[in-house]
Amino acid sequence: MSEHLTPDSIMQLGFGFWGSKTLLSAVELGLFSELATGPLDAGEVRDRLGLHPRSARDFFDALVALDMLKRDGPLYSNTPHTDLFLDRSKPSYIGGILEMANARLYHFWGSLTEGLRTGQPQNEVKTGGNFFGVLYQDPARLKQFMHAMTGISMGAAKAMAQKFPWHKYQTIVDIGCAEGGLPVQIALAQPHLSGGGFDLPSVGPFFDEYVASFGLSDRLRFSPGDFFTDPLPQADVLVMGHILHDWNLDEKRSLLSKAYKALPPGGALIVYEAIIDDERRQNAFGLLMSLNMLIELPGGFDYTGADCSSWMREVGFRETYVEHLAGPDSMVVGTK
């Protein structure tokens, strides 16, 4: 049997950081935004991005081989998906999350082994910072993070806008809404709904600007507050996306309990993120996201649909179910 084994899959995964960092650098350099204006030859792209001639063509052709660019004759252009998702000038841009990965996470993940040995975060905290403290004090960093959250939520938000039985409900509030990527997608698809988002006060201006850019300011309002110390807004449906995994088990239970209390009878809580499959053997992204919580936060971790359902029932929800949304993301729905 060992005669037929090859090291290819090991080598591909072990050197996966090469292709990954190549895409992250392309996003950092604005390559896809430049090409969104039309095809360009290698010299033109190189000049626009300020690249040295030595390796520019290898960089572009690697992105062709990685299916992130097209090349016809001498002309490079975006693929349909990089044009839609990685052109900064389009509202469908999801590159914020990749900009953050490039500027912060790639480096911090370099200390994964230390994190695994110590159980301690490996980000700004190591040099005296506090992840959310640092984040919310610096408007430029906060804006990058808000965009990042919109990017990572987009696929799930579009799916949730179709898959959840919104016709039964009138109002929705997204708890920890960032700039409002999710409520905007829901409101666009479900014109009968109104509501908004809840997040720390400094997020408000970003939410207002983003929501206004979709012409939804009359239906989606921002509510400032801290979800640990303030009551949650009331709505028929509350959503928590990429929130629960930030916190330890006690904090997770506390947030679910607060949501239960804020809902009316018949109301629903939707928890969504990269929910791990119950067997913990399929959703690699969810399991790796849990390691990212190690890198980023003192007690956060990701969890299975069964885990979340049991916590929801413990705090009072009478029915729960798990449904896949998009890519690695699923939602866990609890009904009061």
Add this chain to the structure above:
Amino acid sequence: MSEHLTPDSIMQLGFGFWGSKTLLSAVELGLFSELATGPLDAGEVRDRLGLHPRSARDFFDALVALDMLKRDGPLYSNTPHTDLFLDRSKPSYIGGILEMANARLYHFWGSLTEGLRTGQPQNEVKTGGNFFGVLYQDPARLKQFMHAMTGISMGAAKAMAQKFPWHKYQTIVDIGCAEGGLPVQIALAQPHLSGGGFDLPSVGPFFDEYVASFGLSDRLRFSPGDFFTDPLPQADVLVMGHILHDWNLDEKRSLLSKAYKALPPGGALIVYEAIIDDERRQNAFGLLMSLNMLIELPGGFDYTGADCSSWMREVGFRETYVEHLAGPDSMVVGTK
């Protein structure tokens, strides 16, 4: 059309460094070597590796989802391929290249954008070192690099041992042989061949030890020298693997010319590495390897089979052909 596009492939590639670094940390920690002795439960693996309880299970289960471990009930074990290739105690171990990627390249690739802008290497050179100078002065680092080269050559070496018409030849010398991973595989498969390897003098002890471990010391000998300043050894077949890409075009041509001169009429030069497809749109690993040459060296770059064939013909070879070996590797064969 854009309605059906999802960001999944972009997100998978952009966050590919998570899974990649997870495997690299597992190799660094010796996880696969521990499990080679038999299945263990999460607590036992954690204790043996000295991991904190917080994220150990996420780490192991992520490796299950990435197809690098198996889990049956509570017990983790290696997959057939990680057991063969990532157990340090087996001669088939290829983890050296991943140890080097983890200890050096992951970090240096964090400066890819700077490399693309400046055309300058991003490794030890930035802090005053010279890649090969630093390497050959430090036995521990050199040994790691030698193992790494054996790892990255193994698949191609096994394929070349079968695919090349060895019955026509009696002697082979591998130019830039490191510890001799390639000549050992050729000699094991082709008992009529003898020869050896050529590399800088400090490599000799590593070559002798490695070759002796396969009982091949009577057929494979080490020849010390510098391939730029010394004549190359004579043999029916000369091999250059992962050598040419280190150097600029003039240096590449000079090495090919020296090989031509050292061969007898009818002799053959085999150049092998991650040869890029002639259209430069398929072999992502080869194109990314060329970016790795930017990270590591002042003038190196990878190239297509057509590029190499044309350089070979320029220095005198009368026939050339390109043949795929394994994974991303092909060989370019020139006959004198």
